[in-house]
Each structure stands twice: as C-alpha cells, then as structure tokens.
Amino acid sequence: MAVADQSIAVPTSKPKTRKTPLSFGRLASYLQSIPLCLILGFFLLLPILLLVFVSFWDYDFARMYPGFVFTNYVETLGSWVTWKTYLNTLKFAAIVWALTLFIGFWVAYFLAFHVRSATMQMVLFLVCTVPFLTSNIIRMISWIPVLGRNGLVNSTLVEMGVISQPIEWLLYSDFAVVLAMVHLFTLFMVTPIFNTLMRIDRSLIEAARDAGASAWQIMWNVILPLAKPGMAIGTIFVVTLVMADFSTVQVMSGGQSASVALMMKNQMSLLQYPAAAANAVVLLVLVLLLVGGILRIVDIRKEL
Amino acid sequence: MQQREKRPFSFYILAAFFALFVLFLYGPMSAIFILSFQGPNGGLTFPLNGVSVHWFGNLFEKQAVGDFGASFSRSLLLGLMVMVSTVLVALLAGLAFRRRFLGGTPLFYLTIASLVVPSIIVSLGIGVLFQQIGFRPAWWTSGFGAHLTWTLPFGVLIMFAVFNRFSPSYEEAARDLGASPWQTFRHVLLPMIAPSLIGVGLFGFSLSYDEFARTLMTAGTFNTLPLEIYGMTTNVTTPVLYALGTVTTLFSFAVILLTLGIILLIRRKRARA
Numbered sequence: 186m187a188v189a190d191q192s193i194a195v196p197t198s199k200p201k202t203r204k205t206p207l208s209f210g211r212l213a214s215y216l217q218s219i220p221l222c223l224i225l226g227f228f229l230l231l232p233i234l235l236l237v238f239v240s241f242w243d244y245d246f247a248r249m250y251p252g253f254v255f256t257n258y259v260e261t262l263g264s265w266v267t268w269k270t271y272l273n274t275l276k277f278a279a280i281v282w283a284l285t286l287f288i289g290f291w292v293a294y295f296l297a298f299h300v301r302s303a304t305m306q307m308v309l310f311l312v313c314t315v316p317f318l319t320s321n322i323i324r325m326i327s328w329i330p331v332l333g334r335n336g337l338v339n340s341t342l343v344e345m346g347v348i349s350q351p352i353e354w355l356l357y358s359d360f361a362v363v364l365a366m367v368h369l370f371t372l373f374m375v376t377p378i379f380n381t382l383m384r385i386d387r388s389l390i391e392a393a394r395d396a397g398a399s400a401w402q403i404m405w406n407v408i409l410p411l412a413k414p415g416m417a418i419g420t421i422f423v424v425t426l427v428m429a430d431f432s433t434v435q436v437m438s439g440g441q442s443a444s445v446a447l448m449m450k451n452q453m454s455l456l457q458y459p460a461a462a463a464n465a466v467v468l469l470v471l472v473l474l475l476v477g478g479i480l481r482i483v484d485i486r487k488e489l
Numbered sequence: 490m491q492q493r494e495k496r497p498f499s500f501y502i503l504a505a506f507f508a509l510f511v512l513f514l515y516g517p518m519s520a521i522f523i524l525s526f527q528g529p530n531g532g533l534t535f536p537l538n539g540v541s542v543h544w545f546g547n548l549f550e551k552q553a554v555g556d557f558g559a560s561f562s563r564s565l566l567l568g569l570m571v572m573v574s575t576v577l578v579a580l581l582a583g584l585a586f587r588r589r590f591l592g593g594t595p596l597f598y599l600t601i602a603s604l605v606v607p608s609i610i611v612s613l614g615i616g617v618l619f620q621q622i623g624f625r626p627a628w629w630t631s632g633f634g635a636h637l638t639w640t641l642p643f644g645v646l647i648m649f650a651v652f653n654r655f656s657p658s659y660e661e662a663a664r665d666l667g668a669s670p671w672q673t674f675r676h677v678l679l680p681m682i683a684p685s686l687i688g689v690g691l692f693g694f695s696l697s698y699d700e701f702a703r704t705l706m707t708a709g710t711f712n713t714l715p716l717e718i719y720g721m722t723t724n725v726t727t728p729v730l731y732a733l734g735t736v737t738t739l740f741s742f743a744v745i746l747l748t749l750g751i752i753l754l755i756r757r758k759r760a761r762a
Contacts, residue, residue: 218582218590221579224634228611228635233614235614235617299503311749318699318741318745319741323521323718323734323738330517331516331517428607429609446702453706469607
C-alpha cells in the first residue's frame with residue numbers, strides 16, 4: 186500500500202506501477218464500497234475508538250469525566266473476581282468449542298458423505314440451519330421445562346426409578362450453560378465444515394482408497410486436513426459467540442456463574458460506563474488475539 | 490434402476506447421531522410449543538393441566554406481558570429496514586470487491602471484525618457514542634445501526650461467495666452484444682444472483698428480528714420484541730412466555746418458508762424459460 190500511495194503522490198517516479206491511475210472500474214469500486222465503509226465506520230469503528238478513550242475516563246454515580254486515568258484498568262485487572270470471570274469465560278469457550286467441533290464435524294460429515302441425493306442433502310441441511318434463524322432466547326428458555334427440577338428429564342428418570350430424587354444440577358448450573366451454548370452455537374460449526382467438505386474432490390478419496398488406504402487413514406490423512414479451513418471458521422464463530430455471551434450464562438446458570446460480558450452488562454446497568462469500557466477493551470484484545478491466531482491457519486477470502 | 494451400493498456400517502451410526510442431533514435441536518423447542526397450550530391453571534412445566542389457548546389470549550392483554558403488539562411491530566419494521574439496507578449495501582460491496590481497489594483489504598477485515606467483535610461491546614460503544622454526541626438512542630437510529638453491524642458481514646460474505654463462483658463470461662457476452670453497463674447489470678447479473686439476494690434478505694431480516702444483545706443499549710425508550718422477551722424471562726412465571734415464544738417462532742418459520750418458496754418459484758420459472 187505504501188507503494189501505491191507513493192505512485193499517486195509522485196506520479197512521475199514510478200509511472201509503470203499502474204496502467205490506468207483511476208479507471209472507471211476502480212472509481213466504481215470506491216463508490217460501491219462507500220455505504221459499507223460509512224456504516225461500519227460510524228457504527229463499529231467509531232464506537233470502539235470512543236470506548237478506548239472512555240476507558241481512561243473518570244466517573245461517579247451520575248456522570249463521566251473526560252480525563253486520562255488508569256483507575257478503570259487498575260480496578261478491573263487488580264481484582265481477583267475479574268480474573269476468575271475471565272478464566273470462567275475461557276473455560277466455557279474451550280468446553281463449548283470442543284463439543285461443537287466434535288458434533289459439528291460428524292453432522293457435516295454425515296451430510297456431505299453419507300447422504301447421496303442432492304435434494305435430501307439440501308433438505309437435511311436446511312433442517313439444521315432453520316433454528317439459527319429463530320430467536321436465541323426462546324431456544325434457550327425452552328430448556329427450562331426440560332431440565333428443571335420438575336422438568337421432563339427429572340420426572341421421567343424418577344418415574345422410571347433410575348433416581349429417587351430429582352437431579353439438582355441439570356438446570357441453573359454450569360452444565361446447563363454449556364448445554365444451552367452447544368445447542369445454540371453448533372450450527373455455526375456445521376455450516377462452514379459442511380461447506381468445505383462439499384468442496385473436497387471425491388476423486389481424492391477414491392485415489393486414496395485405490396492406493397490401499399484404510400477408512401481411518403482416509404479420514405485422518407485426506408478428509409481432516411482438507412476440512413481444517415471450515416473448522417477454523419466455525420471455531421472463530423463459536424469462540425467469539427461464547428466470549429460475548431451474557432444471556433445464556435445469566436439465564437441458564439440462574440446467576441450462579443459469571444462471564445465477562447455479563448460483568449460488563451452489570452457495570453452498564455450501574456452506569457459505570459468507563460469501567461465497562463475498560464473491560465470491553467480487554468475483552469476485545471483477547472478476542473482479536475484469538476481470532477488473529479486462528480486466521481493464521483486459514484485465509485477466509487479463499488474459503489468463500 | 491441401478492443396484493444401490495450397500496450402506497457401510499458407519500452410515501447407520503452417523504445417521505443415528507444425526508437423528509439425535511436433530512432431536513437435540515428441535516426437542517426443547519417442541520416442549521414449549523406443547524406447554525404453550527397449557528390449561529389456565531397449568532404451570533411452567535409438564536404435565537399439561539388441561540389443554541387451552543388461554544395463554545395465547547393472554548398475550549393480547551396488556552397487563553400480562555407489557556405491550557406485545559407494539560414491540561412486535563417495532564421489531565417487524567426494524568427487521569424490514571435492516572433487510573432492505575443489508576441487501577443493498579451487501580450487493581454494492583460485493584460488486585466493489587470484484588475488482589481490487591485501494592483500501593479493499595482493510596475494509597474486508599473491518600467487515601470480519603464486525604462479525605467477531607462481541608455484541609455487547611457494539612451495544613455499549615454505540616450507546617456511549619450517541620450519549621456523547623447528544624443524540625437520543627432509538628431503535629430506528631442507533632438500534633438500526635447496531636443491527637447492521639451484525640447483518641452486513643453475513644450479507645457481504647454471502648455476496649463474496651456468490652461472486653467468487655460467478656463467471657464473468659455472461660457479462661462479457663452481454664457487452665459484446667452491445668449492452669450498456671446498466672443493461673448488463675439489470676438484465677444479466679441481477680436475475681442470475683436474485684435468489685442469493687433473497688437469501689441475504691432472509692438473513693438480514695431474521696438476524697435483526699431475533700437480535701437483542703446489540704439492542705440492549707441502543708433501543709432507547711421503546712423495547713423491541715426480543716428485549717421484551719428477555720425482560721420476561723426474569724419476571725414472568727406463567728406459560729404466557731411460552732405462548733409468546735411459540736408465536737414468534739412460528740412467525741420466523743413462516744418467514745423462512747415464504748422465502749424458500751419464493752426462491753423455488755424463481756428457480757422453476759427460470760428452468761421453464
């Protein structure tokens with residue numbers, strides 16, 4: 186980009202870097218990208234930059250005072266509760282990631298390699314995708330009558346005589362949080378993995394089979410390496426969604442567990458915006474580091 | 490008919506796994522569908538205490554659930570606004586990215602960032618921004634923008650995928666036949682990508698209609714439907730919550746089916762032509 190800037194500023198220095206300095210096509214591209222630029226600039230970039238500033242502001246119960254103090258970061262990072270909350274959030278992210286990756290891969294594998302007719306494949310894929318387009322909160326609270334103390338699972342188990350007392354940890358526990366998150370987010374794993382699996386050239390698998398590879402070897406040495414980009418994209422989705430979650434943790438743990446976003450939400454409801462902003466900055470850095478690490482494995486633009 | 494290859498054993502294991510997954514996806518949802526028909530004296534859990542549509546009727550009484558009708562119409566309108574904007578902006582961006590242009594890569598990464606930045610940060614950021622510049626947050630200004638940060642990346646990525654698979658030879662042929670750029674766009678490109686655009690519209694509408702983390706600080710005085718439902722999870726203890734869930738989910742299903750129907754119709758029409 187530095188070279189490009191230079192060639193505009195000093196056109197005579199490198200005249201052959203471009204055939205047409207500003208062709209119709211390039212002008213059109215600029216114009217066409219303006220709306221996206223403006224919307225993301227105003228509603229994403231600007232708010233985040235502002236949060237970075239606000240995280241250094243002072244505040245009291247009523248309002249914020251522009252300034253440059255580190256108290257928000259000192260208070261946040263100096264507290265044992267914050268560290269525990271971050272660890273707890275990362276724990277949820279790791280567990281949910283592992284589960285969704287496992288479930289998502291096998292579901293996508295079944296759809297891509299075992300369902301033979303294209304129509305059936307499309308129908309089953311839609312069956313998997315439709316819940317994604319319905320309300321997350323409704324899908325979450327639908328676990329309550331299933332898992333609750335007098336819920337479906339408990340009453341069935343008691344009636345069958347498997348247990349004498351209802352199991353208490355089914356709802357309002359870390360178990361319930363993980364279950365609901367897996368329920369909500371597995372689709373984000375299925376779709377990208379299915380997409381990459383569908384693009385694997387079937388003759389590669391035949392070639393492996395002809396060369397004497399066992400089913401296990403084909404899976405391990407052919408399919409899995411080729412499915413990695415899809416897994417990486419699914420991982421980005423799942424990890425960022427879990428790291429950003431506050432509602433699932435709040436509702437499904439019944440207030441007994443915490444996440445960074447939930448901590449932020451509580452600070453926001455107390456109007457402690459600078460404190461929430463400091464948390465936002467730390468969380469954002471953490472998420473961007475995770476995503477950056479994953480993006481080193483995969484080039485998203487190539488995978489679309 | 491050709492003799493079909495015998496299914497391997499692994500097929501049956503995976504099929505069972507898949508069936509379990511579908512049950513896992515839809516099972517809990519069907520539980521609240523059933524429970525929303527709970528009798529007037531029934532509670533939040535099984536067993537059903539009689540069968541009635543009492544709780545659906547309850548939805549339309551203001552004292553039971555707040556103003557359900559108003560929040561529904563706000564969400565519906567917001568969803569439609571987001572849908573139209575997402576389709577237009579994503580289409581334009583998709584066209585822009587067909588050529589390399591200066592700033593294209595940063596813009597692409599900004600789009601990806603829009604997808605990965607935690608929703609609550611977007612919500613907080615826009616809320617504080619509006620406060621600082623002295624605008625009152627409202628669902629149709631700040632809320633609208635917050636929703637676009639979630640729907641646009643999906644729209645743009647879908648358009649990317651569409652144009653990656655789109656052969657430029659159709660447009661070249663049109664150009665060779667003397668079509669102007671606008672004619673090429675209007676009569677060649679647009680009809681070919683129409684089903685994808687409808688898909689983008691469906692995403693835009695549904696994601697906005699169900700979004701609430703980004704609306705949390707940006708909705709202003711009046712709640713959207715998901716915010717209303719979120720509030721209800723903590724203070725409503727009757728099956729009216731399930732009735733509301735059933736109604737909005739059925740609405741989402743209807744929207745999805747309608748969209749798929751339109752896409753199929755277009756495809757069939759084209760196959761006949």
